[in-house]
Amino acid sequence: MRRPLIFGIVNITADSFSDGGLHLEPAAAVAQARALLADGADYVDLGPAPSNPDASPVSPAQEVERLEPLLAAIESDRISVDSFRSETQRFALRHGVAYLNDIAGFADPALYPELAAARARLIVMHSLQSGAIADRRDYPPEQLYDRIRRFFSARVAELRAAGVASERLALDPGMGFFVGGDPQCSLVALNRIADLKREFGLPVLVSVSRKSFLGALTGRAILERGAATLAAELAAIDAGADMIRTHDVRALADALAVRSALEDNRRRFTT
Secondary structure, eight states, rough: OOOEEEEEEOOOOSSTTTTTTTOSSHOOOOOHHHHHHTTTTTTEEEEOOOOSOOOOOOHHHHHHHHHHHHHSOOGGGEEEEOOHHHHHEEEEEEEEOOOOTTTTTTGGGGHHHHHHHSOOOOEEEEEEESSSSSOOOOOOOHHHHHHHHHHHHHHHHHHTTOOGGGGGGGEEEGGGGGGGGSSHHHHHHHHTTTHHHHHHHSOBBOOTOOHHHHHHHOOOOOGGOHHHHHHHHHHHHHHSSSEEEOOOOHHHHHHHHHHHHHHHHHHHHHO
């Protein structure tokens, strides 16, 4: 059975929506990153700044200060850096990280020559917010996929024209507040993963972990959304997602192990 890459979330922040303050200290962040890798993560996605609507802004210098001890302690080829700041991305590239994960979808053309010359893979995310930080805006669910498609058509063309090789790109359609306050918007994004892959021929990353739309659908508080998160992640994988970004690596890895065993058993004993 096809197994997606797993990106374990480590937020090095004071006010991320579900785990703010838990891993702000370097020792706590390094310990969490190593625990996620041991649980089955292929990469740890380090977030030095929050992006939820209620978060306080963080400067690029603060982001670098938060990242530096982790980049020194964890193998660079297991690291993804989650930042839309060009200064932070340059810092991460100098340290040889495996991925840059940009919620603004690499909106700074001045950085493109450096991106083209680098080896890191780029996760290009779509969002409704041009300023990157999420807000609570509405968007018509029936119009969302066309917006996602138009965004990626333009941004992927720009990156390719700048010399970024196609095999270094992955797409993230956005989830939760990034695609609208109505939970139907996130469901549209999930249900159109196969269309996105077919149209662009690129890997797709999905990040639904503990998101607001799961709370709206289930009535559960943030830290009670584990079952809803896993259900949405498995649905995304069934739809063709190649990468899953999650807080609970162990739950996803265990679920994938059971699914793989079931498939292997079916092939051996029922066909």
